[in-house]
Amino acid sequence: MPSAALEKELAAFKALKTDLFHKDFLITWEHKLDEIKAILTLAEALKQIHQEGLSYRAFESGLAISIFRDNSTRTRFSFAAAASALGFTLSELDEEKSQIAHGETVRETANMISFMAEAIGIRDDMFLGEGNKYMREVGDALTEGTQKGVLHRRPSVINLQCDVDHPTQALADLAWLKKHFGGLDNLRGKKIAMTWAYSPSYGKPLSVPQGVIGLMSRFGMNVSLAHPEGYGLIPDVIDVARKQAAETGGSFEVVNSMEAAFENADIVYPKSWAPYQVMQRRTELLKVSDKDGLKALEKECLANNAKFQNWECDRAKMNLTRDKSALYMHCLPADITDVSCKAGEVSAEVFEQYRIPTYNEASYKPFVISALMFLTRLSDPAAKLEQIVRRAKPLSI
Structure with a gap:
């Protein structure tokens, strides 16, 4: 049986309206207040599920790709933890070891890594006027790839810190x-x-x-x-x-x-x-x-x-x-x-x-990132959360 704390978070989440499905999350103030509240409520619910020793796996497969153009410890491991908890496979793109180092374009790279990707997390915070711009260029390339039939589904881009905002923080x-x-x-x-x-x-x-x-x-x-x-x-x-x-x-x-x-x-x-x-x-x-x-x-x-x-x-x-x-x-x-x-x-x-x-x-960051992936990749996140809460599957069997 779900705990009273989980039931409370589930009810609160179901009462909020969100429209984040298949969208990017780059700047907090570009999103509606109910969406911010939904992220917080869902993060709290997922944290509670994990604390109670239960799984919140929501996906059978898919890549979660991270691109870190600056150093990171907390965000890097939080992204990896979120991907694992949701059922994604983490793949970290090292630009120095890719064709980017030989001049491959943003448009091409974004599509080539995304054939079976669900989310792309990017940190690009070193250059003022460039980081957020780069994330939007990746997003535009993914949109074109989806519209032209190159990609079956458009992955969501999640800002793991840019020159303007650090939304997961x-x-x-x-x-x-x-x-x-x-x-x-x-x-x-x-x-x-x-x-x-x-x-x-x-x-x-x-x-x-x-x-x-x-x-x-x-x-x-x-x-x-x-x-x-x-x-x-x-x-x-x-x-x-x-x-x-x-x-x-x-x-x-x-x-x-x-x-x-x-x-x-x-x-x-x-x-x-x-x-x-x-x-x-x-x-x-x-x-x-x-x-x-x-x-x-x-x-x-x-x-x-x-x-x-x-x-x-x-x-x-x-x-x-x-x-x-x-x-x-x-x-x-x-x-x-x-x-x-x-x-x-x-x-x-x-x-x-x-x-x-x-x-x-x-400690909230892995659950915030989990919530962002959950909301941007599921058409009915409330129904999926309720399913997860009701099944109460232990982390270890």
Whole structure:
């Protein structure tokens, strides 16, 4: 018999309307609120199924292809876990060992790998203005291949982080907030501080903070974005967050003080990123393979970062938060002072206090990715979920 918790998640999921079948998932704010809620509810249901030692295998076959154009640990293994749990076979495309390295086009590669593929997960976050564009080019190639009869079915493209958004991370973050505060409605009026923090490295993507403000601003939260002057995000994403906050009864502000953002915050998310203008310059230099220019830019940026070493999440700043006990969040790995670096984003004391909660935050990602595959590949996901819940098949026989 299904547990009461599973029955509750099933009923909640069946009440939501979604239209994600055979679609891509690239940017959270391009999707309806009910679809976001459905992803969260389904992820929670799948997590509960797995926790109870049951299988949520939904497919007999099919490839789930991952393309990582940047380093990854959590997302790479979460995608692999999701593929396995659903019944797909994982295949990771190494572009250096494929014909792409010899000039094969995006259009050709996308079709050649997709004859029996169901989902393609892509991480392409290094080049501003290029990553999300590349994902859409892959999607267009798949559409053409399907329309021309090359592909029997068009695989869904899932953004595993680009230059604009990191949807699987932001959705995992939101799933953890939903759990921690007891529901999405309880997030209304909560203050979240998405702040820049010092790192001894440069060039970290903008997509994590952009994903956070682009999603949390849809739930009536008071979003405070903090960074030193000159460390801004993509202006269009700022506009989206401000508009969404106004529409949902929340608020959105940009401040140049970490302390101001932490003041009475319920949630803090201190994370380093490279300034928008720097990422623009970096992309231009990378396009022309200007190694000397890149070295000069790195030297300049590291020197500028060093001016803001006091932008660290320490005990004094945490004491500014609501009841001195805001929830600390991070996409991981964090730059931890005196642990992973001499000076970093967060003090060792604060990180150790919240280390297990950040692991809990990360634990939602395989189930979020599972939910995205489930919703984009099934015409009646509610019926399939009910079938899975009713059969209650153990993970091991």
